[in-house]
Amino acid sequence: MNEQHTPAVMYPDRIKSHDRGGGARTTPLVTPAVGAKSFINGITEFAPGTAIPFHSHNCEESVMLLEGDAILDIQGKEYRLKPLDTTWIPPNIPHRFRNMSPDQGMKILWIYASPNATRTLLETGETRPITAEHRQ
Numbered sequence: 001m002n003e004q005h006t007p008a009v010m011y012p013d014r015i016k017s018h019d020r021g022g023g024a025r026t027t028p029l030v031t032p033a034v035g036a037k038s039f040i041n042g043i044t045e046f047a048p049g050t051a052i053p054f055h056s057h058n059c060e061e062s063v064m065l066l067e068g069d070a071i072l073d074i075q076g077k078e079y080r081l082k083p084l085d086t087t088w089i090p091p092n093i094p095h096r097f098r099n100m101s102p103d104q105g106m107k108i109l110w111i112y113a114s115p116n117a118t119r120t121l122l123e124t125g126e127t128r129p130i131t132a133e134h135r136q
Contacts, residue, residue: 008030008035010030012027012029015028017045020044022050022051022052022053023046023049023099024044024045024047024050024052025044026043027043027044027045028042028131029042030042032115032131036115037115038113038115039115040111040114040115040117040131041109041110042109043107043109043110044107044110045105045106046070046097046098046099046105046106046108047099047105048101048105049099049102050098051098052096052097052098053096053121053122053123054073054121054122054123055094055095055096055119055120055121055122056091056092056093056119056122057091057092057112057118057119057120058092058116058120059091059112059114059116060088060091060112061088061110061111061112061113061117062086062087062088062089062110062111063086063087063089063097063108063109063110064084064086064087064108064109065081065083065108066083066084066109067083067105067107068100068101068105068106069081069099069101069104069106070097070098070099070100070106070108071098072095072096072097073096073098074089074093074094074095074096075093075095080100094122112130116129117129117131
């Protein structure tokens with residue numbers, strides 16, 4: 001039986017965001033809860049000066065800088081990003097994003113190529129499903 005889902009429109013200002021700690025807040029958008037079967041996405045906001053820890057994912061990831069001044073740290077290099085710059089990150093490659101502004105927020109749109117995407121923290125080796133971060 002072919003399961004059908006109704007198309008959906010996500011309104012980020014109406015969706016509960018989740019504190020990820022360390023100055024990062026995530027708003028899930030397209031998830032399995034709305035019927036996504038092949039990808040998930042959302043928005044993460046970074047407080048001024050915030051840097052998330054190095055981590056990797058079990059699937060491809062694309063990130064677009066929506067607002068702010070960012071650096072992507074990956075494979076020993078730093079890439080300065082301006083709004084609308086977009087990244088593609090293969091699976092299992094450690095990386096992190098940093099907000100370079102001491103007084104302005106930063107916002108990214110992230111897309112994972114699997115609804116079962118995970119995040120593994122490089123420092124601790126802890127692995128968690130991305131969607132688990134959105135449950136409270």
